[in-house]
Amino acid sequence: MPANQLEKRLQIAGTLLIAGLLIEALCMLWKSPLAFIFFVAIGGLLLGVGVAVYLVSLVSSAKNPG
Amino acid sequence: MAPATAFIVGLTIFTAVLIGVLVARPGITATRGGKILAFAALFFLPLFCGAMGVSSKMAQSETTEFCLSCHTMADYGKSLYIDDPNHLPAAHFQNHRVPPQEACYTCHADYALFGTLKVKLGGLRHVYVYYLGTPPAPQDIKLYEPFNNRECLHCHLGARSFEEGVVHTADPATLPAIKANKLSCMSSGCHEVVHDIAHLKDAKFWKEPN
Numbered sequence: 567m568p569a570n571q572l573e574k575r576l577q578i579a580g581t582l583l584i585a586g587l588l589i590e591a592l593c594m595l596w597k598s599p600l601a602f603i604f605f606v607a608i609g610g611l612l613l614g615v616g617v618a619v620y621l622v623s624l625v626s627s628a629k630n631p632g
Numbered sequence: 633m634a635p636a637t638a639f640i641v642g643l644t645i646f647t648a649v650l651i652g653v654l655v656a657r658p659g660i661t662a663t664r665g666g667k668i669l670a671f672a673a674l675f676f677l678p679l680f681c682g683a684m685g686v687s688s689k690m691a692q693s694e695t696t697e698f699c700l701s702c703h704t705m706a707d708y709g710k711s712l713y714i715d716d717p718n719h720l721p722a723a724h725f726q727n728h729r730v731p732p733q734e735a736c737y738t739c740h741a742d743y744a745l746f747g748t749l750k751v752k753l754g755g756l757r758h759v760y761v762y763y764l765g766t767p768p769a770p771q772d773i774k775l776y777e778p779f780n781n782r783e784c785l786h787c788h789l790g791a792r793s794f795e796e797g798v799v800h801t802a803d804p805a806t807l808p809a810i811k812a813n814k815l816s817c818m819s820s821g822c823h824e825v826v827h828d829i830a831h832l833k834d835a836k837f838w839k840e841p842n
Contacts, residue, residue: 576661590644603756620670
């Protein structure tokens with residue numbers, strides 16, 4: 567995989583993770599029952615997708631080096 | 633803010649900043665050190681922060697404050713302050729027979745295998761009904777199933793006051809029936825006064841000392 571394509575995927579993964587982490591940080595400060603739902607449903611989803619994109623990019627780069 | 637919450641929020645923001653550096657300069661992942669940094673920032677730290685956050689939120693969802701944050705539960709919260717030793721939840725709450733900061737959860741948890749999961753799913757349903765459905769009036773709220781003695785026996789089983797109580801031992805059949813959940817602890821004539829919110833306006837309240 568070309569380096570810039572790998573970097574692009576890492577940027578996508580990073581952006582998703584930043585969004586997820588910021589939502590989780592906000593939910594940690596909010597004590598409403600809704601905060602728990604947002605924390606798991608939105609924050610957790612963004613983190614999960616972000617980590618998955620990162621792992622896929624690693625596997626793809628290992629399969630297609632250079 | 634609790635120190636544990638502050639730590640989790642701090643670590644979460646630190647992780648987000650670290651990822652921000654990687655997003656701004658993805659080229660640093662070309663080096664060995666950069667790859668290790670990327671693994672920590674894009675895999676390990678987000679999962680670690682998420683796991684700590686879930687654990688913290690789960691603990692928070694067991695607090696009395698959390699349960700009473702829904703307006704519908706306000707009267708149930710007030711009933712914990714009724715100044716009457718025969719009022720079961722109030723007597724437990726005021727005398728710290730249950731941890732006051734987790735009073736609701738201690739009695740309304742399901743102490744069976746997967747009980748925590750069951751009550752958390754019930755809680756999700758409550759949130760759904762509260763925000764998207766029609767919440768029932770406080771006096772119309774009913775338990776999903778009759779209160780199981782198991783929840784009382786979780787603490788009282790083996791206690792002298794329970795095992796040797798005058799009423800409990802008056803009839804040899806009573807204790808086995810209670811332990812088998814065939815005779816409810818809340819049967820008429822026993823500990824029947826539970827969250828009597830219908831008579832709140834006539835009740836005398838205990839004032840918690842500061």
